[in-house]
Amino acid sequence: MSEAIVSEEVGVSEAGANTRMNMIQAINSAMEVMMARDPSVIVMGEDVGYFGGVFRATAGLQAKFGKTRVFDTPITECGIIGVAIGMGAYGLRPVPEIQFADYIYPALDQLVSEAARLRYRSAGQFTAPLTVRSPFGGGIFGGQTHSQSPEGIFTHVSGVKTVIPSTPYDAKGLLIASIEDNDPVIFFEPKRIYNGPFDGHWDRPSKNWSGHAGGEVPEGYYRIELGKAAIVRPGEAVTILAYGTMVHVVQSTVEDMGVDAEIIDLRTLVPLDIETIEASVKKTGRCMVVHEATRTSGFGSELVSLVQERCFYHLEAPVERVTGFDTPYPHSLEWAYFPGPVRIGQALKKLLKD
Amino acid sequence: MTVDARPNLPPLSLHVPEPKFRPGDTVDFAAVEVPPAGAQPRPDTAADPASFHELAYTLVRVLDDAGQAVGPWNPRLTPDTLRQMLRDMALVRAFDERMFRAQRQGKTSFYMKCLGEEAVAVSATHALSRDDMCFPSYRQQGILIARGYALERMMNQIYSNTADELHGKQLPIMYSSREDGFFSISGNLTTQYPQAVGWAMASAAKGDTRIAATWCGEGSTAEGDFHSALTFATVYKAPVIFNIVNNQWAISSFSGFAGAEATTFAARAIGYGIAGLRVDGNDALAVYAATSWAAERARTNQGPTLIEHFTYRAEGHSTSDDPTQYRSAGEPTAWPLGDPVARLKDHLIAIGEWDEERHAAQDRELAELVKVAQKNAEKNGILGHGLHQPLDSLFDGVFEEMPWHLKEQRQQMLDEETASGRPWARKK
Ligand SMILES: Cc1ncc(C[n+]2csc(CCOP(=O)(O)OP(=O)(O)O)c2C)c(N)n1
Ligand SMILES: [Mg+2]
Secondary structure, X not given: OOOOEOOOOOOHHHHOOEEEOXXXXXXXXXXXXXXXXXXXXXXXXXXXXXXXXOOOOOOOHHHHHOOOOEEEOOOOHHHHHHHHHHHHHHOOEEEXXXXXXXXXXXXXXXXXXXXXXXXXXXXXXXXXXXXXXXXXXXXXXXXXXXXXXXXHHHHOOOOOEEEOOOOHHHHHHHHHHHHHOOOOEEEEEEHHHOOOOOOOOOOOOOOOHHHOHHHEEEOOOOEOOOOOOEEEEOOXXXXXXXXXXXXXXXXXXXXXXXXXXXXXXXXXXXOOOHHHHHHHXXXXXXXXXXXXXXXOOOHHHHHHHHHHHHHHHHOOOOOEEEEEOXXXXXXXXXXXXXXXXXXHXXXXXXXXXX | OOOXXXXXXXXXXXXXXXXXXXXXXXXOHHHOOOOOOOOOOOOOOOOOHHHHHHHHOOOEOOEOOOOOEOOOOOOOOOHHHHHHHHHHHXXXXXXXXXXXXXXXXXXXXXXXXXXXXXXXXXXXXXXXXXOOEEEOOOOOHHHHHHOOOOHHHHHHHHHOOOOOOOOOOOOOOOOOEHHHOEOOOOOOOOOHHHHHHHHHHHHHHOOOOOOEEEEEEOHHHHOHHHHHHHHHHHHHOOOEEEEEEEOOEEOOEEHHHHOOOOOOOOOHHHHHOOEEEEEEOOOHHHHHHHHHHHHHHHHOOOOOEEEEEEOOOOOOOOOOOOHHHOOOOOHHHHOOOOOXXXXXXXXXXXXXXXXXXXXXXXXXXXXXXXXXXXXXHHHOOOOOOOOOOOHHHOOOOOOOOOOHHHHHHHHHHHHHHHHHOOOOOOOO
């Protein structure tokens, strides 16, 4: 588990005692901690107020902080982000929720043309310190409108940061750092692992976070700096780059196959922790990138380019790319689509062949 | 952050809407204004929308408390049509009940009922021509049922099974049937609104006689697409009917979060210069009358009409929702506009064209019909981790012709299947 980076002025004691949390509770805790520390933090979105969100990530916040700091919104994603930008211009620090990442598209203009460029075009007079939270990814039989992984759309836009946690511990520390960040952050939450890590075997009983080190979370304030990856498993044979749900699928596949892989959980896609990646690939000489999102122009393409630009003479085999297929997310054939243990395993075998 | 409040001015305050009742509250809907049936004028279909703004603020109602059809909006339907509408509505209800249970039994991933809103889709469909084009939201299963679409086919889609005509590609209840004038349902709210306008504009540009109708929930009117649709429709006088199903709730958010504290949804029409009607959505005859009035306007090049159907979502949003978490359990029964099925039944009984025994017998017959359809549909499989859809169909339909990279990926998937040692079904 990575160390919490505790900012100097607060001191270690701020983090408080550890307790068991699932990822939803950790995310909820991050918002609660930040709202208590900073009166400019507000939470808004469809169904986030009284009800506490369709995944319950904002449960209890309205009761605690009141309706002018935690409120339901009209169902208009472009409105939600546009309004959040305006609140940011006033000086608030909005944390809007988009109910599913699949519903973020109506907000694209406000995110891409506005939030992402406000600092640049106004010479810093105005900024958009928003953190847009949104559940993403599949594996829940949600069909094509509750399953997508659109992170590659945002990593392609200059001026927004993209953050994706893989454990409750990371989720809380990264969300706090995102809220404190003065630039717009897209914070995608892998909903398949809200309640427990997922090994990629849909037909095995699901696990919860109680048995995982990442389910142990400080009750108070701590941050995990954006732009810092975590080495979740050190190894010598191959470097595997993953994030979100796929970190766990990769981890269990590697254990099952007995491969001495170094698994890097990117945690922040933009800005990327290139140093950690470069050092690892130069050490192992082999690299595989894994994401659930569709393949063509996915974030994996960027990773492969970076690795070959910087580590070409250390590579002993072409970089492998394991992804979802280039189709809309299917309903009934979800598990044929999902880049599970078989797809990862085959790519690993190919990568380690000679 | 600095607050720059001037001491000589009153501080501003932010208004955040709040519904009248929350869990545990006693419900009293006395504040909901219900004007008497028959009291609302029915303008000529050629009238200027500016001349009947009041119809956007009242409720067009036909069925009175005694079950009689009264006033200028009475569509004067034959008993046979009334009985068919009643049957279709009761069938929708029986179907919903059974499919909700199927989801609870783990036979599929998801289901959405329209309990209490059956009239909105069924009556409107009866008032439209069979070849008019519908762009529904996910809660208008009544359109398909009223157009005679086989229950078994709907169930096949819900189960994503081998006979699913949408090939297991789409979430349950997101039907599509081109031949029945039923546009493919999207999970993304209100996208169908401008699409309906486009279809209607095309029909007008080609000198066709068919019109379009579309539906969305009151919560969905907040989306930008809603407003784009109304702008296009008024600019081009598109032959389209906009239906807003105001069932008071959008998941956990009451209608106030879409603007209902300030005005009605029908009043959205006024700013755009569109004809607007507000209708008792639990009055099957009022829905019928309003729809046929709007259809006549559209067919005579008078342009679009916006109809707010004032109704109530009597159950949860979907199988993923638990409404007791955010609204009073007393709301559904206290709803002052009653149950649309019961009201149409009472009307038929009041005019001597129906009785309780026939109604009970019909309910039994419909329940049996649904049961048999379910049995047949389940022969084609239930949602079982995808094993019922042929594996090699995953890549079909991304494009008309499959490009090289999809062919490669399809081969990869088949190799994975071999490697897994667990063969899946293939296309015949
Ligand atoms: C673009 C988009 N945003 C959010 C959602 C999530 N969502 C699905 S249904 C719904 C509520 C819609 O309420 P309403 O329009 O009143 O229709 P009703 O469900 O009451 O029929 C929401 C927020 C979505 N499907 N699409
Ligand atoms: Mg609604």
